[in-house]
Amino acid sequence: MVAAPKVSRRTWRYALILTLPTMFSYIFVGIAYGVVLQQAGYGWPWALFSSAVIVSGAFQFVLVPMLTAGTTLLTVAVTALFVGCRLLFYGLATVDSFRKLPRLRPLLIHGLTDESFALFTTMNPGPGVDRQQVMCIVTFGNVLYWIFGSLLGGLIGQALPVDLAGVEFCMTALFTTIVLDQWRRRPDRLPVAVGMALALLFLLLLGPEAFLLPALAGAALCLSLGRRVLAKRLAEGERE
Amino acid sequence: MSGGMAAAAILIAGACTFLLRALPSLIFGSGRKMPPFFSYLGRALTPAIMAVLLVYCMKDSFSNGWAALLPQLIGVAVVAALHLWKHSALLSIALGTVVYMLLISRVF
Numbered sequence: 556m557v558a559a560p561k562v563s564r565r566t567w568r569y570a571l572i573l574t575l576p577t578m579f580s581y582i583f584v585g586i587a588y589g590v591v592l593q594q595a596g597y598g599w600p601w602a603l604f605s606s607a608v609i610v611s612g613a614f615q616f617v618l619v620p621m622l623t624a625g626t627t628l629l630t631v632a633v634t635a636l637f638v639g640c641r642l643l644f645y646g647l648a649t650v651d652s653f654r655k656l657p658r659l660r661p662l663l664i665h666g667l668t669d670e671s672f673a674l675f676t677t678m679n680p681g682p683g684v685d686r687q688q689v690m691c692i693v694t695f696g697n698v699l700y701w702i703f704g705s706l707l708g709g710l711i712g713q714a715l716p717v718d719l720a721g722v723e724f725c726m727t728a729l730f731t732t733i734v735l736d737q738w739r740r741r742p743d744r745l746p747v748a749v750g751m752a753l754a755l756l757f758l759l760l761l762g763p764e765a766f767l768l769p770a771l772a773g774a775a776l777c778l779s780l781g782r783r784v785l786a787k788r789l790a791e792g793e794r795e
Numbered sequence: 796m797s798g799g800m801a802a803a804a805i806l807i808a809g810a811c812t813f814l815l816r817a818l819p820s821l822i823f824g825s826g827r828k829m830p831p832f833f834s835y836l837g838r839a840l841t842p843a844i845m846a847v848l849l850v851y852c853m854k855d856s857f858s859n860g861w862a863a864l865l866p867q868l869i870g871v872a873v874v875a876a877l878h879l880w881k882h883s884a885l886l887s888i889a890l891g892t893v894v895y896m897l898l899i900s901r902v903f
Contacts, residue, residue: 583885587892597801604802608809617848618808625796631804635811638848641841642812647819647829654820664816721896724870727852728891731874732884733845743842750843754850763854767847774843779836786835 562688569684570692577670578700584612585704587725590712591616592705594719595623599709606705610666610698613733614638616726630768637771645672652690663691666698742792745785750774866903870895 589602597619609615614635621631645667652675653663671694678693680686712719734751737743753773757766778785796804819829829837853871856863874891878884 580885584888587888601801601805605805605809608805609812610809611812613845613848614808614812617851618804622796622801622804625800626804628800628804628807632807632811635808636815637840637844639812639815640837640844642815643819643829643833643837646816650820661817664820665813667816718900719896721899722892724867724895725888725892727849727867727871728874728888728895729884730845730849730852731871731891732878732887734842734849735875735878736884737842737845746839746841746843747846750846751850753843754847758850758854758857763858766854767851770847770850771844774847775836775840778839778843779832782832782835782839785839786831789835789838 562692563683563685565683566680566685566688567692569680570689571696573674573678573689574693574696574700577674577697581612581670581697581700582704582707584729585701585706586708586711587722587729588612588615589705589708589710590719591708591723591726592619593709593712594722595619597622598713599706602705602709603702606702609635610668610701611639611642612668612701613729616729619723619726624764633768634771637775641669642667645669648672649675649690652687655687656691659691663694666694668697668701671697740792742785742788745781745788746774746778749777749781753777862903866895866898869898 585606588606589599592602592605593599605615605618609618617634617638618631621634646664649663649667649672653660656663671690674693675690678686678689680689734747737747750770754766754770757770757773760766761769853864853867856867870891873894874887877890878887881887
């Protein structure tokens with residue numbers, strides 16, 4: 556921690572305990588990612604590189620089949636923007652906290668993930684614990700867990716002699732759990748249904764190579780048109 | 796994809812993702828709020844996109860016939876059942892993947 560002020564033991568303790576759940580899940584999902592990437596023909600240096608550069612589990616899993624299929628860079632960029640659109644909020648909500656650490660700020664912004672943000676919004680530090688410092692430790696800790704897990708996965712995939720055919724299903728499984736969690740929040744059901752229906756429709760019409768961007772754009776269009784109805788529902792759902 | 800192209804794809808994806816993370820603080824600054832349309836779209840679009848990505852994960856099995864699709868559907872059902880029962884994403888993902896790997900190597 557270069558220019559950062561001294562961090563008290565109590566702050567370290569609070570922050571590290573706070574990240575215990577993400578430590579487990581990031582290292583676990585990171586290992587899965589590293590293995591999948593290695594099986595796709597991109598060994599541990601690629602896992603290390605992509606996890607450090609992108610820091611977004613959901614998108615990195617989607618990127619693997621794109622790398623093997625030779626998808627155009629434009630499709631990669633547009634998909635990254637769509638998948639990451641939720642990150643816009645996290646940036647906004649942490650502006651003031653990160654501003655106090657100008658030197659670390661670009662790194663903190665770069666490492667802002669779903670899980671780090673969730674920890675910020677739920678944490679409740681007691682006296683003697685510095686909130687800003689906790690946010691920094693949580694952000695850096697989570698990024699390091701993620702990179703470490705990916706690297707480990709790449710190495711494991713390389714070292715394991717057993718046949719790992721089908722391991723890429725963990726990506727389908729990950730998205731199944733994400734979609735299920737969203738389905739359980741009532742106001743999110745309509746967007747989930749819209750996305751699912753459009754994806755299946757365009758998959759049938761255009762085939763597996765060409766359906767992704769039309770489905771993403773179609774979902775954005777439908778939800779923009781349905782704003783009147785849906786915005787109200789979402790706002791009500793948030794208050795519950 | 797060649798190594799150079801793959802590196803370019805990763806760098807571009809990284810740049811786009813960083814842009815999304817940095818944009819609000821660059822444009823809207825402290826205290827101000829995002830225009831309501833954007834905050835609505837970012838909020839509403841995310842669940843829709845996750846559903847699209849779930850279909851994207853399974854895209855190739857749809858065109859490869861029942862022998863490819865069936866183990867995927869069984870795997871998804873196992874993950875969903877476990878997730879509804881135990882509420883542990885890690886457990887559902889790990890067991891679901893093992894079930895799928897066994898299905899494609901032993902059964903189908």
